[in-house]
Amino acid sequence: DAKTTQPTSMDCAEGRAANLPCNHSTISGNEYVYWYRQIHSQGPQYIIHGLKNNETNEMASLIITEDRKSSTLILPHATLRDTAVYYCIVRVRSGATNKLIFGTGTLLAVQP
């Protein structure tokens, strides 16, 4: 699975959009970009995934660059409850290995 690079931490004001970047320059054609988050010591929570088109669901939007070497997770109106560690994970969607390899992620602190 391709390696990802994320900033260690970010701040965001409550009510504003949080834009979390992720670099995955070695991504290959059949690898998807997945985003999970972990609030305090809870279980990781699936947010969204995409291959090459931008995706949106009730939680967030995922913008993937045309060359697929980077992506941005957007939380449109961050709340205090969105304070969490956000993980960008690149992997084949259904292949020989289904394990998720978690990095250190980005700690997003939403400020009141």
Added chain:
Amino acid sequence: EPEVTQTPSHQVTQMGQEVILRCVPISNHLYFYWYRQILGQKVEFLVSFYNNEISEKSEIFDDQFSVERPDGSNFTLKIRSTKLEDSAMYFCASSEQASEQFFGPGTRLTVL
């Protein structure tokens, strides 16, 4: 909304004792996983299970660990003889296909 559940939420045991951590995956899911997170460290993959057998396991998952799906609903992780370094949060996850994984709230295992 269906969710993965885990019991107990906290387990305290003496070194050398056997523990069984229990999980009830989402009912129509076919793939099951265990991950662990030592305090302050990354979430680490332990094992994946599909079609009543282990499909992949990590180096951490040695002979002291075993998994079982004893009936149609439960998925268990057994640690035969616990060590101090087994102290961690253990997360169960499930997925319908080999794609988005949904995690339980975790069991905190403390080995004394």
